[in-house]
Amino acid sequence: MYMPGGLEGLDRSGLRVAQPGRTFVRVENLSKSYGSFQALKSISFSIDVGEGLALLGPSGCGKTTILRCIAGLEPPDTGLIEIDGRTVFDSTRGIDLAPEKRDLGIVFQSYAIWPHMTVGENVGLPLKVRQVAKAELGARVEEALDLVGLGGWQPRSAMALSGGQQQRVALARAIVHHPRLVLFDEPMSNLDTQLREDMRMDLRRLQERVGFTSVYVTHDHGEAFALAQRVLVMNRGSVEMTGAPDEIYFQPRTPFVAKFFGYNIVAGIMAAPDAVDFAPGLRCPVARSGLAPGTPVHVCIRKEDVDLSESDGLPCEIITQIFQGSHDEMLLRCGDVFDLRAHWQPRRYTTKSCRITVPPERCIVIPASS
Numbered sequence: 001m002y003m004p005g006g007l008e009g010l011d012r013s014g015l016r017v018a019q020p021g022r023t024f025v026r027v028e029n030l031s032k033s034y035g036s037f038q039a040l041k042s043i044s045f046s047i048d049v050g051e052g053l054a055l056l057g058p059s060g061c062g063k064t065t066i067l068r069c070i071a072g073l074e075p076p077d078t079g080l081i082e083i084d085g086r087t088v089f090d091s092t093r094g095i096d097l098a099p100e101k102r103d104l105g106i107v108f109q110s111y112a113i114w115p116h117m118t119v120g121e122n123v124g125l126p127l128k129v130r131q132v133a134k135a136e137l138g139a140r141v142e143e144a145l146d147l148v149g150l151g152g153w154q155p156r157s158a159m160a161l162s163g164g165q166q167q168r169v170a171l172a173r174a175i176v177h178h179p180r181l182v183l184f185d186e187p188m189s190n191l192d193t194q195l196r197e198d199m200r201m202d203l204r205r206l207q208e209r210v211g212f213t214s215v216y217v218t219h220d221h222g223e224a225f226a227l228a229q230r231v232l233v234m235n236r237g238s239v240e241m242t243g244a245p246d247e248i249y250f251q252p253r254t255p256f257v258a259k260f261f262g263y264n265i266v267a268g269i270m271a272a273p274d275a276v277d278f279a280p281g282l283r284c285p286v287a288r289s290g291l292a293p294g295t296p297v298h299v300c301i302r303k304e305d306v307d308l309s310e311s312d313g314l315p316c317e318i319i320t321q322i323f324q325g326s327h328d329e330m331l332l333r334c335g336d337v338f339d340l341r342a343h344w345q346p347r348r349y350t351t352k353s354c355r356i357t358v359p360p361e362r363c364i365v366i367p368a369s370s
Helices: 063-071 119-123 125-129 134-147 163-175 193-210 221-227 245-250 255-260
Strands: 019-034 037-049 052-056 078-083 086-090 104-107 181-185 213-218 230-235 238-243 264-272 275-279 282-285 296-301 307-309 314-323 328-334 338-344 353-357 364-367
Touching: 019 063, 019 213, 037 063, 037 078, 037 213, 037 238, 052 063, 052 221, 063 078, 063 104, 063 181, 063 213, 104 163, 119 125, 119 134, 119 163, 125 134, 134 163, 134 193, 163 193, 193 221, 213 221, 221 230, 221 245, 230 245, 230 255, 238 245, 238 255, 255 264, 255 296, 255 364, 264 282, 264 338, 275 296, 328 353
Parallel strands: 052 213, 052 230, 104 181, 181 213
Antiparallel strands: 019 037, 019 078, 078 086, 230 238, 264 275, 264 296, 275 282, 296 364, 307 353, 314 328, 314 353, 328 338
16 A cells, blocks of 8 residues: 555554644745746745645746745745755755655646656656666556556556546656655646546545645636645735635635635625615625724625525616526626626526625625725
8 A cells, every 4th residue: 555654644444644733844935036026925834744735826826836946846035945844945044955855746737748658657757766676666656556547557658648547647656656745736727627527536535545745736716625625825926815615715805815716896885884885775785794884895795695586686687698507607787886797597587687685694795905
């Protein structure tokens, strides 16, 4: 059985268990600039043993730069990086270990499969570099291929692999040398929708079975939620919010985070402790927020929480209605003041007008100063 780091942390069934509270990766005050562009602005976070952390955000937010700094592929300007208590980078002491000395595996977006090699030769490259004996090398390659569902594929040509099979080979290569930290740089972005969903489940099961600590870089929140126990949302080189997937999704603390997860964001003014005015005659009940009347706020509303009816609520005009299978994607114009997106029952409305309500407890109120 594959046992990264030895027997420590294994339960009676042989599966690795997480060790909450024990820090495995520590990043402090990490900064990186490219000329006048500051890609990372004093980033700090930690990851526990066996934990999966997703670095989530739009293109250019700095998430891949963080991963490359941890891997040793990109030198930070300042900061500290520790892996399993060992300092691999420290700008103040001039420490910068080479990637091969950091005991980690990497799965790249491009997979980087050598077409002239067999599957076994591709997977065995990290062991060959480490001068592992041939007999042991073959056994460990087969072990890694078994873990990703490709047992017996060692002699096959890499040229005959599909995209999903290449991704599995890249994953096997990343774990074959038993690293305790595995880095994933948008590993599923090249897969079609159904294959991506299948691979999410397979990768989550593998992580739970093997128990390696992991960092996932992705711009897809569904992928981040599926593969990580904790999510760090990035925005322009800074950490916007960090927390468990359900906390990030249901309780966004800034308009940026809410917008990134597809919330409607409507500007308004607190009219009362439990009501927001969007415009004269357009008042929205909300849960009591503790904000004083007159405070400028953003009200964040999930598309799924917008209820449509023919008799109650704010009057709206249906601007666009697109069938999406399980729901209709709708664009609504409310009182000629603001637009809302909503998910509603397929083909429920054939008219151009309706009314909307939103449960007050589902309206997230964020001060405009945030």
